Amino acid sequence: MKFFIDTANLDQIREAMDLGILDGVTTNPSLMAKEGIRGEVNIRKHYVDICNIVDGDVSAEVIATDFEGMIREGQALAALHPQIVVKVPVIKEGIKAIKYLSSQGIKTNCTLVFSAGQALLAAKAGATYVSPFIGRLDDISTDGVELVAQIVDIYRYYDLKTQVLAASIRHTMHIIQCAEVGADVVTCPLNPILGLLKHPLTDIGLEKFLADHNKK
DSSP: OEEEEEOOOHHHHHHHHHHTOOOEEEOOHHHHHHTTOOSHHHHHHHHHHHHTTOSSEEEEEOOOOSHHHHHHHHHHHHTTOTTEEEEEESSHHHHHHHHHHHHTTOOEEEEEEOSHHHHHHHHHTTOSEEEEBHHHHHHTTOOHHHHHHHHHHHHHHTTOOOEEEEBOOOSHHHHHHHHHTTOSEEEEOHHHHHHTTOOHHHHHHHHHHHHHHTOO
C-alpha cells in the first residue's frame, strides 16, 4: 500500500520524506489556503515546490466545474511537472474531463467520491486514482471503510486498473482498516502515519533494554 500525505505544508512533506515511506502528496484548495497560499501564480509555484521534494505523484485540484474550464486548468496543471496528477470532482462534467485528460496521457484523481457507482464511472472514464472520502462518511454514521472495500472488490472483479486512494483519513486505525480491505493508497495528515509507530509495549521494552544496558 502506498502512503501519500494530505497537506500543502512543505515542512511536513519533508518530514514524511525523511521517514523513507512517502509515495506521494495530495492537496486541495482548503489545504493551500491553510498555508496562506493564494492566487493562481503562487498556488502553481507551490505545486512545483512540492514536486521538487517528493518522488511520486502530486495531486493538484482544478477549480472549474465546467468541462472546458476543467480541461484548460487540467492541461495547465499537468504542464507544470511530470509528477502532477489532475484532481477532478466526480460530477458529470468531471467524468467527461477525466475521459478526455486520460486520453491525452494525463494522470487524473477523481475526488469527492462517496459511492461505488461514482467510483465505477470514474474507472470507466480512465481515472488513475479514485478518492473515496471515508472520514466524511463516518461523520454521517456511514461506514467509510466499507465503501473502500466495496470499490476494491468491484475493481478486482472487472480487472479495472484505477487505484483506490482512501482519503479523509481521520486516525491511525483508518490506515490499518484500509490496508486490511486492500486500498492501493491512503492519504492523510502526518500525525496518523506517525501514530503507526506508537505502542506502549515498544516504549516499555526500549526503556528496559536501555536500563539493562546502563547497569554498572
